Amino acid sequence: MKYYCFALTPNCILGNNTYVDTGNPYTDRPLKVGGLTLSKTGQKSPLHTKVYFPLEPGFYPAVLFIGGFDTYVLAEYYETVLSRIASHGFFIFGIDYAFPLEKQNLINAGELKQDISKYFEQHAWLQHYMTNKTLGTVAWNSTALMCHSSGCDATLKMIREKPTMFTSTIFLEPVSFDVKEKVDIRMPAFMYGTELSTVGHQCVIAGFSYNKFYEIWGCPKIVMEVANFGHCDILDTVPWTGCKDIHFCTITPNVTKLLEYKEFVQGATSSFLVSSLQGRTDAMKYITQKPLIPLRLLELRSDLNCTKN
Secondary structure (H helix, E strand, O other): OEEEEOOOOOOOOOOOOEEEEOOOOOOOOOOOEEEEEEOOOOOOOOOEEEEEEEOOOEEEEEEEEEOOHHHOOOHHHHHHHHHHHHOOOOEEEEEEOOOOOOHHHHHHHHHOOOOOHHHHHHHHHHHHHOOOOOOEEEEEEEEEEEEEOOHHHHHHHHHHHOOOOOOEEEEEOOOOOOOOOOEEEEEEEEEEEEHHHHOOOOOOOOOOOHHHHHHHEEEEEEEEEEOOOOOOOOOOHHHHHHHHHOOOOOOOOOHHHHHHHHHHHHHHHHHHHHHHOOOOHHHHHHHOOHHHOOOOEEEEEEEOOOOOO
16 A cells, blocks of 8 residues: 655655555565665775665655664675665665775774765765666655664764755664764654663663764654664674674574564664655654554653754
């Protein structure tokens, strides 16, 4: 089931019939999804990028995704979640800053420093390259930034530098030291945390994580913390196993519920994106009304009407 957006609003594109998902993002799979790999050698892409997109004609908003450890956790390691988000009517561009991963990359990763101008360069290149490459068309004037872990340091800096370029943003278990000053803009933001990220080996640093992002943000904004899951549980099976085996981050004890958890993550993020990019504002209820949220939460707050600013 679907309908299209015709109104001239910040979330609609006049005359372009932007796709809008009308189902329950936690459970429905409205569209089949395909994938592309864009490489420096094959397509002369400035940065290696994994693309997940609907296999139907139509106009679909864009989401730029930056993975954990400043993309040293590659976008393909999030394929289960990213491809499911795409099925709700989005082009997902998972951008890898350092690819392929080599020993020297991993040594330098400890510095966690990136030139964010490369992401802007990739964004511009994608707008040109993706023309007529798929049945669907990218609605570039409705674009979100999404990140995981320290990848959120880059997206936060991108928003500070060009605050009008993006429509909305999602910070999944974010960590950044660039959270001292306010982000005084009105851009919808979703801050997401997990209970076990700060347990054992702390993959998220208290005071520099999702609550701090919520504190410095303007509005509208939502913050959520999920119980019983950890920082690596969003990942596909192979990278998740690696995280578990080396005890890099604390993982959930409920390993039989990992698929259910990934379905939850994609449903929560898709709810926000359907609302903020596709213009279906009632979809926000799936991340603001506890009876509609399928996992136990430790925290849920929001300021959707900018009443506190």
